[in-house]
Amino acid sequence: MMWQGMNQRLANRACLVAGTLLVALPVLVGGCSPAEGNADEAADLDSASAAGVRVVNVEITPVTVGAFADYIRVTGEVEALHDVTIAAEESGPIARFLVEKGQRVTQGQVIAKLEDKLLQAQVAEARASADLAREQYDRQRQLWEEAKIGTEIAFLQARYQSEQAAARLAQLEERLARTAIVAPVAGVFDTKYLQAGEMATIGAPVVRVVSTSRVKVAAGIPERYARSVRVGSPARIWFDVFPGREFEGRIGFVGSSVDPGNRTFPIEIVMANPDRVVKPHMVANVQVQHQQLDSVIVVPQEVVQRAADGYKVFVAIERDGHTYAEARRVILGASAANRTVIEEGLRVGELLITLGHKQVDDGSRIRVVNDSPRFDERGR
Numbered sequence: 584m585m586w587q588g589m590n591q592r593l594a595n596r597a598c599l600v601a602g603t604l605l606v607a608l609p610v611l612v613g614g615c616s617p618a619e620g621n622a623d624e625a626a627d628l629d630s631a632s633a634a635g636v637r638v639v640n641v642e643i644t645p646v647t648v649g650a651f652a653d654y655i656r657v658t659g660e661v662e663a664l665h666d667v668t669i670a671a672e673e674s675g676p677i678a679r680f681l682v683e684k685g686q687r688v689t690q691g692q693v694i695a696k697l698e699d700k701l702l703q704a705q706v707a708e709a710r711a712s713a714d715l716a717r718e719q720y721d722r723q724r725q726l727w728e729e730a731k732i733g734t735e736i737a738f739l740q741a742r743y744q745s746e747q748a749a750a751r752l753a754q755l756e757e758r759l760a761r762t763a764i765v766a767p768v769a770g771v772f773d774t775k776y777l778q779a780g781e782m783a784t785i786g787a788p789v790v791r792v793v794s795t796s797r798v799k800v801a802a803g804i805p806e807r808y809a810r811s812v813r814v815g816s817p818a819r820i821w822f823d824v825f826p827g828r829e830f831e832g833r834i835g836f837v838g839s840s841v842d843p844g845n846r847t848f849p850i851e852i853v854m855a856n857p858d859r860v861v862k863p864h865m866v867a868n869v870q871v872q873h874q875q876l877d878s879v880i881v882v883p884q885e886v887v888q889r890a891a892d893g894y895k896v897f898v899a900i901e902r903d904g905h906t907y908a909e910a911r912r913v914i915l916g917a918s919a920a921n922r923t924v925i926e927e928g929l930r931v932g933e934l935l936i937t938l939g940h941k942q943v944d945d946g947s948r949i950r951v952v953n954d955s956p957r958f959d960e961r962g963r
Contacts, residue, residue: 646930646934660866664795671764678698687769688770689769693765717748798861804848818833820832898936
């Protein structure tokens with residue numbers, strides 16, 4: 584019986600692919616006849632055959648409501664979340680590099696050092712001068728405040744000289760600290776612009792640190808979507824070089840102006856990149872969520888047909904004991920991924936013709952060949 588049922592389903596589908604059943608012809612070998620045990624339908628088809636009525640095999644699906652997400656698809660380019668070129672803040676030859684190119688560095692880690700012997704000597708000199716000035720000020724203050732020895736102007740001069748010496752010491756110590764090239768962010772020591780022994784000048788690039796544990800995808804969104812794209816909206820990203828793999832991210836930045844050249848506004852999507860397979864400047868395919876609809880009627884896009892006054896679909900109805908196709912004019916909503924929202928024209932529970940719809944007209948006699956609920960099962 585299992586094989587008989589399978590053969591019957593295959594025979595039904597073969598009839599559906601053929602498109603129509605001219606019931607005026609004899610039913611060959613029972614292949615396109617109703618399933619075994621459905622005597623009423625067999626009798627109905629025999630009656631149609633006798634009358635020379637054309638009957639079309641179809642499949643139906645009950646109309647239901649569900650969720651629908653609409654996406655905007657654009658192309659973007661990957662950028663590192665942090666891509667920092669570190670320049671020298673002091674002049675001098677590069678003494679040594681403490682990290683090899685390509686190694687990971689932490690925030691605040693020293694990557695390279697400039698020669699600093701001269702500055703160290705200047706710091707030592709300034710420290711001695713600051714110590715002497717502070718000692719002179721302390722003694723002058725004690726004589727003036729306790730014994731009223733000396734003059735007030737001498738006391739003030741000692742105080743200001745001490746402060747000047749301390750300030751000069753602080754300045755030289757800061758310059759000495761700047762001979763260390765420090766990573767401002769955690770990342771990878773990606774580029775070395777100078778070699779050990781070469782002269783670094785103030786403002787000249789020395790090293791570059793790139794952070795790719797998280798990256799951002801920069802893209803342009805058409806201006807017509809300006810009202811629906813906002814910071815925090817989810818996005819899906821995939822790359823042609825990684826077939827079958829998809830990444831998720833969220834919009835971290837939305838531009839406030841439109842590019843007059845291409846009528847788009849910029850966005851940046853931040854995404855995790857834990858294994859660092861995504862590299863800066865890769866081309867990314869991006870889907871940004873446009874809208875999320877709940878409890879709407881969604882149908883396959885292929886069942887919607889263009890009509891003279893708009894669009895239509897076909898539903899199965901029962902009338903006078905027979906099953907017919909009925910055209911319904913519909914108003915379409917958003918479409919995505921071969922699915923379309925029907926805003927008007929269909930009701931929940933109706934039986935939508937999803938296969939064979941291109942072979943029927945309004946009022947055509949039809950025969951349902953799939954296992955979807957029939958009229959009697961739905962209380963009709």
